[in-house]
Amino acid sequence: MTVSNQELFKYIEKRAKYNVKDKTFFRNTDILKEAFLISDDKAYEILKDIMSRKSIKNTKEAVVDEYLNMLGTGYDSLKEQVELFGGHKLAAIKKEAEFKFRKFNGGTIIDVFKEVYNVEDKDMPFIIMRYMESLTAEEFAFKVNVNTFHKFLEENLDELDKQSKRYGL
């Protein structure tokens, strides 16, 4: 896989697992539908394909992992799968942030959140606390910057979705 394909794959993996987290399913096709946002028909087709090749466990994890495997080996287009998830949100957010930073005249982190990321006042304490909880360091030196913030969004899909909404993407 190329680097950018690897990136797409990781995103798909994260998103698929996130989509089925804390949920229970009765049918294996439901797992696929929920995890990958695919149609009923497609889920059946994939499951038939899996069954004909190997026997896998009946768990969420096993079903999701198997289809991820298939995507990883070219069963279907990674790009299309990402489109099913509403596109590569982080890339879109990065682009929008870059654009908005051009008009930013400096200030505090709170100004950055307000003016560049459109964070509403009422959400400010929560996002600050959560973002800062995500930063660790060996000594008293924490890097609060655009890279670590985007990493934070990448690792927390609910925050990624919220940011995507703030930008109207």
Add this chain to the structure above:
Amino acid sequence: MLTATEDRLLKYIEGRARENVKGKAFYKMTNILEYAFWMPEEKAYEVLKNIMARKNIGNSKNDIINEYIDMLKKGYGSIQEQVDVFGGDKVSSVRDTAERRLEKYEGGTFFDVLRDIYKIPDENIIELTEKYLEFLNSPSFIFRLEKETFHKFLESDLGELDKQFDRFVNL
């Protein structure tokens, strides 16, 4: 010429003095000196007499404080003694204690630092963090939360400095 330390301490005295009279109104000029510099009435009279004999100054809080700061700068009184009157050099004390405690720090989040090193109670952490973040400025999105800027922040906020000093005293 003042040494770097004297210069810093003089700024500290100035900040402290202004804080001491902030929001207060005074009838007598000696009261301003008493409140701002925690000096006894007698000394306040003496200082005021000295000022009057030399020059005409306005009678606002700021005029009096500026004049006495200027006198300290020129050696009228001991800068160190005035700092001691204010309970000592809290900035250095906090810095030293934090430095010592940070040696034993094994890593974690910023909130771990506040909790474990600075002994800040959970209920004050959000408020303090927001104040600290408001203190840090950047032309872009690059901030470093680290001990130097944190101690600078405490130096700039005497209320928080006092609280931190007390937390370390009560360890």
